[in-house]
Amino acid sequence: MVKDNNTSEPVEILPAITEDERAMKLVLEILAGKIIDIKPELDFSSELGFTYPLVEQTLGITGKETVSILESLVDKGILKKNFFDRFLHCPQCQSLNLRPTTHCPKCSSGNIAHGRILEHFVCGYVGLEDEFVAEGRYVCPKCNTELRVIGSDYQSRGLMRKCHDCSEVFQIPLIKWRCLKCSSLTAEDKVTEQNIYSYSFNEARRGWLEFELKPKPQLIEFLKQRGYEVVENATQRGRSGAEHSIDILATRDDGVITHNIAIGVKAAGDEVSLRDIFDFDDKAYDIGIHEKVLVVVPGLDKEAKTFASQQRIKVLGVRDLETVLASAVPPRDVEVEKEPFEFKSKSQMVAYLKRRGYEVKKAAAVRGRSGAEHNIDILATRDDGIVTHHIAIAIEVSDEPVELGRVFDFDDKAYDIGIQEKVFIASPGLSQEARQFVERQRIRVFEVKELDPSD
Ligand SMILES: [Zn+2]
Ligand SMILES: [Zn+2]
Ligand SMILES: [Zn+2]
The missing domain is CATH 3.40.1350.10 (Trna Endonuclease; Chain: A, domain 1)
Incomplete structure (x- = not known):
């Protein structure tokens, strides 16, 4: 055997499992009661910062693909989603691992301190209590005068913040988010917000x-x-x-x-x-x-x-x-040859119907809804398991084209009996009027040149 070096080993191509097939697999697990509640778990090392461990293990997928499958099942009404939490993402690297940091609202510096703020009326200096403390007394760091009576030469403005860089004193700091993954700093209103959900099966x-x-x-x-x-x-x-x-x-x-x-x-x-x-x-x-x-x-x-x-x-x-x-009984005639519905006698026609699995009753007497009893030339019945088909067949043999009245009578009978599948066999054919009528009434017509009336 010659070895062809150009031919590499055949690569086994696994059939690609589509998203729909994955969704289907998940649904089966849910129906079987193997997966009940689908709750997110935080995992900063993952693509989205959270995972759905059970779903991901079952389907062998992660991240966005998981969410996409869960959402597709919500769209189909199979899963219901419930708000779980709102997450903030770093707009630079999508990480969820963000820490809030406080800043001076005037100069944005992060070099700020939180504490009791004192105001010295004498020189107007405002600062943190720490700045005034000197050997157990309060001394103004600006004018070096000792503070004496609260409410008279100085006052406390309560707990506030002060910027060490621009000296601004303020109540509410500016919040920014520090990404612990890429270190970038993002303003509060520039951070990406995302709701994450837990999912549960819609029992309905x-x-x-x-x-x-x-x-x-x-x-x-x-x-x-x-x-x-x-x-x-x-x-x-x-x-x-x-x-x-x-x-x-x-x-x-x-x-x-x-x-x-x-x-x-x-x-x-x-x-x-x-x-x-x-x-x-x-x-x-x-x-x-x-x-x-x-x-x-x-x-x-x-x-x-x-x-x-x-x-x-x-x-x-x-x-x-x-x-x-x-x-259900296995189908009788898996592949019946396509033979045209052709016959020269009634018995040939009956044989044709029988080959197609019909039970055939000749000159059947059937009572209609009106109470009247009708005679149907051929009543063909076939139960194919899911539906039972009844066909009423009329045979008219005449020297002249069959007139409207005959077709009309047949249609009436079929209506009274409640059979909607109607076949009219006319030999030698139908009159113009009768032809219009059968079309309107959805009667299937076979025109036969010659039909042996005795057989
Ligand atoms: Zn002072
Ligand atoms: Zn400042
Ligand atoms: Zn980042």
């Missing part, structure tokens, strides 16, 4: 998170395995012209019908309300999707539950969803 988000982290990716996988195309946060324009966002939109064209399932996720601190269900139902209606699944965290109030069932919204709590996902 627990249910939502428990959905996002586990059942949601599983649900998406489940749908994909069943031939659905899945789009998260899908934007759809409704008939009203408004744009709606659907948490998960699952679409599957099985040759007969394109199934659209709108899956909404509603999480609330306590109970999901009627208002939330309304919003979801309105959106789905405007977009024209009637297969509706709503994942609610933690649950629904009674009113909302009633409304949801009236509107045929399948409501699943996180636990229900987990049960559905765990107990």
